[in-house]
Amino acid sequence: MNLVITVDPRDGHRRATELTETDDSRLEAIAGQSSRAARWLSGLGRLGRADMLDTIAASLESRRADLVAAAVAETGLSHARLDQELTRAALQFRMFGDVLRDGAYVEAAIDHAADTPLGRGPDLRRMLVPLGPVAVFGASNFPFAFSVAGGDTASALAAGCPTVLKAHPSHPLTSHASAEAIASAVREVGGPEGVIAIVYGEQAGRSLVRHPAIRAAALTGSVGAARAIQAAIDGRPDPIPLYAELSSVNPIVVLPGAAADHGDQIAEGLFASFTASGGQLCTKPGLAFIPSDPGGDHLVDVLRARVASSGGAVLLNERIRDAYERQATAFERAGARVSARPQVDSGAGFTVAPTLLEVGLSGLTAEITDECFGPLLVVVRYRDVAELDAALATVPPSLTGSVHRATGDDHDVVRRLVDVLAARSGRVIFDGYPTGVRVSWAQHHGGPWPSTNAVHTSVGATSIRRFLRPLAWQDAPVWILPEELRDEYTAIPRRVDGRLESGM
Structure with missing residues (x-):
């Protein structure tokens, strides 16, 4: 068996772990345990699963020091950032406990047997039920919040789906420790093996999504990774959904009035947003449209000075470092000029220099509108707000689109820009920055696409919808119905004979 390697991106030091890549026989055993655990999770019920999620959150927090230390050594991210991220991970588990207790997510509906214009109608009762075991692929840039202890895991377990996690090779020890924290909590509430499991190695990931026990997969990663997983899924005799969050440029438009009124604050916010965590956030702004006027000039001067005086950023792994350098070079060859780039000592690790590029609106090409994962921002200078409609239509669709306004801006202009951004993004931000995604x-x-491959969210309460499917019971005996569909049950909101009834 191949040993799993961990690398410290701060100095490039590689060392073997005691973990081994998962072979086919081990994967088969994990899949069998997950299938058997599905019945236990379903039988636990909404309230039982809510208590389990609270126990998982407490388990993660009780191991905070060890988990954060492991993540610092494998990601190069700061202790403060990772400590906050672990808090976010625990928060996600607790939030889904609240979702379960609320119960509206099951979308319970009852149509009693009745005469209709088309004849006698049967008794129908419908709600959402778990899909079954799911595969979750951990993300490189969020070792907690989008990895083993992340929102995909929390929402899948909340839905009642056993979860098999593919550890990201950038942080295998953090992944292992996180999985053990979750498994310990599951054991504490009497759960069996298979509620949570973890596999290692690229081949194990492909084999995982091909296994007939797996009913869905979730990924936060690159378009290339999504295509590879989808290719493995396509080899199945039965298709399963892949929910993938991928590439995003997240354009920001600064209107002339905003640049004139508070250009200094916008420059500071932009700098923080595109350099935070080494620029390795899916919501990092990659393009900022700034006016070519005195207010815009001052804003860019302040931003340029901040970048020029900054230090190096440690990227997560060698592949990301190399891709960052290639993409920055490609942008320059395509016509973007370097506006600011400090001199940094990369050393033996994966340190790079934050980069501010600048290009006129007429020079904005398809090559320059690609995502560059890392601390790079392209400033696009424009002369007339009317030019922005066509320019924004050339930017790839994104997770977010942002607009900074001034008090006296023409509402029609703002509305038109927002309409363009709303058609090409999932979240429109006013006078703010896309980084710092609230869990709510x-x-x-x-x-x-290419920001995601589905209409579903991967953050927030409704992300649970990815791991559920509708099931209807027709003329069913009461004893076989879930309690949420029995007439006397009133604890959750339901639609009964067409009328919405609030839970008590």
Whole structure:
């Protein structure tokens, strides 16, 4: 068996772990355990699963020091950033506990038997039920919140789906420790093996999504990774959905009034947003449209000075470092000029220099509108707001689109820009920045291809919908119905004979 290797991106040091890549026989055993665990999870019920999620959150928090230390050594991200991210991971599990207790997510509906214009209608009762075991692929840039202990895992377990996790090779020890924290909590509430499991190695990931026990897959990663997983899924005799969050440029438009009124604050916000965590966030702004006027000039001067005085950024792994350098070079060859780039010592690790590029609106090409994963921002200078409609239509659809306004801006102009951004993104941001995705009931973290490949969100309460399917019971005896579909049950909102009834 091949040993799993871990690398410290700060110095490039590689070392073998005690983990081994998952072979076919081990994968088969994991799949069998997951299939058997599905019945236990379903039988646990909404409230039982809610208690389990709270126990998982507490388990993660009780191991905070060890988990954060492992992640620092494998990602190069700061202790403060990772400590906050672990808090977010625990918050996600607790939020889905609230979703389960609320119960509206099952979309319960009852149509009693009745005479209709088409004759006698049967008794029908419908709600959403778990898909079955799912595969989750951990993300490189969020070792907690979008990885083993991330929102995909929390929402899948909340839905009642056993979860098999593919550890990301950039942080295998963090993944292993996170999986053990979750498994310990599951054991504490009496759960069997297979509620949560983890596999290692690229081949194991392909074999996982091909296994007939797996009913869905979720990924936060690159378009290339999504295509490879989809190719493996396509080899199945039965298709399963892949929910993938992928590439995003997240354009920001600064209107002239905003640049004139608070250009300094916008420059500071832009700098923080595109350099935070080494620019390795799916919501990092990659393009900023800034006016070619005195207010815009001052904004860019302030931004340029911030970048020029900054230090190096440690990227997560060698592949990301190499891709960043290639993409920055490609942007320059396509006509974007370097506006600011500090001199940094890359050392033996994966450190790069934050980069600010600049291009006129007429020079904005398809090559320059690609995503560059890392601390790079392209400033696009425009002379007339009317030019932005056509320019924004050339930017690839994204997770987000942002607009910064001034108090006296023409509402028609703002509305027109927002209409363009809304047609090409999943979240429209006003006078703010796309990084810092809130975990909440109203959040939507998704967008048109290539930002995602589905209409579903991967953050927030409704992300649970990915791991559920509708099931209807016709003329069923009461004893076989889920409690949510029995007449006397009133604890959750339901639609009964066409009328919405609030839960008590």
